[in-house]
Amino acid sequence: MAFELDCRGKRCPLPIIELSKKIKESELGQEVLLISDDPATAADLTAWARMTGNEFKVISADNFLITKSN
Amino acid sequence: MGIITAGKYEGQHPIHPKARQILLDAFDQGWADPTQISSQGRQAQALLDQARESIAKSLGLKVDEIELWGEPELISPIAIWGAPGFGVSPFIYGATERSEIIGMRGKSKQFFEISVDIDGAIDLELLTQTLQPNSIVAIQSANIETGVIQNIKAIAKAVVAQNAHLHIDATASGARFVKPSYWSTLHFDARSWNGPSGVGVFALKNGARWSNPLPHTRPTRAPNSFSIPLALAAASALEHWIADEAANSTRLKSLIERVRNHVKQTISDVDIAGNAESTLPNIISLSFLNVSSEQLVAELEIEGFSVASGSACVASALEPSHVLKAMGLLTHGNMRINLNHDVQDGEITKLLALLPGIISKLREN
Numbered sequence: 001m002a003f004e005l006d007c008r009g010k011r012c013p014l015p016i017i018e019l020s021k022k023i024k025e026s027e028l029g030q031e032v033l034l035i036s037d038d039p040a041t042a043a044d045l046t047a048w049a050r051m052t053g054n055e056f057k058v059i060s061a062d063n064f065l066i067t068k069s070n
Numbered sequence: 071m072g073i074i075t076a077g078k079y080e081g082q083h084p085i086h087p088k089a090r091q092i093l094l095d096a097f098d099q100g101w102a103d104p105t106q107i108s109s110q111g112r113q114a115q116a117l118l119d120q121a122r123e124s125i126a127k128s129l130g131l132k133v134d135e136i137e138l139w140g141e142p143e144l145i146s147p148i149a150i151w152g153a154p155g156f157g158v159s160p161f162i163y164g165a166t167e168r169s170e171i172i173g174m175r176g177k178s179k180q181f182f183e184i185s186v187d188i189d190g191a192i193d194l195e196l197l198t199q200t201l202q203p204n205s206i207v208a209i210q211s212a213n214i215e216t217g218v219i220q221n222i223k224a225i226a227k228a229v230v231a232q233n234a235h236l237h238i239d240a241t242a243s244g245a246r247f248v249k250p251s252y253w254s255t256l257h258f259d260a261r262s263w264n265g266p267s268g269v270g271v272f273a274l275k276n277g278a279r280w281s282n283p284l285p286h287t288r289p290t291r292a293p294n295s296f297s298i299p300l301a302l303a304a305a306s307a308l309e310h311w312i313a314d315e316a317a318n319s320t321r322l323k324s325l326i327e328r329v330r331n332h333v334k335q336t337i338s339d340v341d342i343a344g345n346a347e348s349t350l351p352n353i354i355s356l357s358f359l360n361v362s363s364e365q366l367v368a369e370l371e372i373e374g375f376s377v378a379s380g381s382a383c384v385a386s387a388l389e390p391s392h393v394l395k396a397m398g399l400l401t402h403g404n405m406r407i408n409l410n411h412d413v414q415d416g417e418i419t420k421l422l423a424l425l426p427g428i429i430s431k432l433r434e435n
Contacts, residue, residue, distance in 0.1 A: 012381065012390065012401070012402045013360060013361065013362055013363075013381075013402035013403060016359070016360065016402060017360045020359070020360050039388055039389050039390065040381075040389075040390040040401050040402060043390055043394070043395040043398075043401050044390075044400055044401055044402055046398055047341060047357075047359075047398060047399055047400035047401070048359065048400070050398070051339050051341070051359055051400070052339075052359075
């Protein structure tokens with residue numbers, strides 16, 4: 001069951017900072033559904049995943065499913 | 071306060087003091103229109119001819135290949151617009167071009183954006199596949215945000231193989247630009263060599279096909295509405311910049327290398343744009359994960375350092391930098407350092423001593 005992290009209305013870099021905190025506390029394999037309407041989130045998730053070794057899928061324009069893989 | 075860095079343009083560095091003096095003297099003379107016959111007009115015309123020759127020589131161009139423009143931001147759009155067949159011919163540009171160049175796609179029936187790799191280099195294979203004999207290609211020699219230099223020689227080779235049109239935006243490299251053997255039009259901005267803002271250079275290679283898209287009744291390649299004092303100051307600044315560059319280029323390069331190595335060694339989770347071999351010797355772009363650029367810029371400001379940022383939370387736009395995005399680099403927590411010739415080594419030492427502490431403090435918040 002994915003944990004829902006609703007960051008709507010929050011500007012960059014808050015969605016990524018909150019996601020980083022949540023992932024840090026999570027167990028390997030945990031899924032997080034990030035909801036963010038900030039235009040920087042999609043681009044930053046790509047960089048974040050590369051830097052932290054985690055994975056993500058784009059579900060819709062504002063919804064991203066992240067899996068703790070590292 | 072020791073300000074070592076600048077923003078979008080190097081011209082946010084102060085104008086060279088000698089060029090400033092020329093500017094003030096020229097304004098004091100209150101020069102008449104050089105096209106009018108008067109002794110002052112003739113003097114202005116003679117000085118302007120000298121300035122034009124000096125600029126052409128400094129940039130390695132022929133004097134009849136250059137035109138001075140009073141609105142530099144319009145040079146690239148108009149250079150592209152005047153390329154043969156623009157509007158119907160395929161328009162090809164790099165993903166990290168400046169937005170006024172990317173915006174020209176709206177005026178073309180066909181356009182192709184060429185992606186860049188994580189180091190910012192144009193995908194040469196994709197460019198080669200996309201090129202057709204009637205293509206109009208617009209590529210920057212270097213990027214002002216990241217300092218990434220394109221392999222212009224290889225790009226020009228691909229373009230000439232199709233006998234297509236090549237516009238090069240040299241506003242970031244300025245006098246550091248090394249022109250390839252093939253090109254059609256070039257764009258320079260006097261701010262890149264610490265000249266005044268409001269003067270640009272448009273170059274049209276002898277024999278290249280181009281027609282002025284602006285309304286005109288007589289054959290002309292430029293509006294010629296630039297300011298004479300600014301043009302004289304731009305020529306003087308360029309001469310001084312070249313002399314300063316000869317004395318300082320190695321030092322600037324090693325300072326940027328120091329920043330690159332120190333940041334890599336002392337700070338985790340950082341994206342440094344481009345690699346050392348293919349970036350300008352005076353620019354570096356750093357993006358720190360989980361850091362707010364707004365706070366980073368403010369913290370550095372308190373310490374006396376003025377840095378620019380491509381992050382959306384600092385720039386006036388909501389959208390993050392299209393350049394960092396195209397490279398797949400982190401767009402938040404970004405700062406850009408753009409060194410001028412007069413930077414002191416001690417200023418970099420101070421910045422590097424402060425940066426790891428500032429980043430870890432901001433990450434704890």
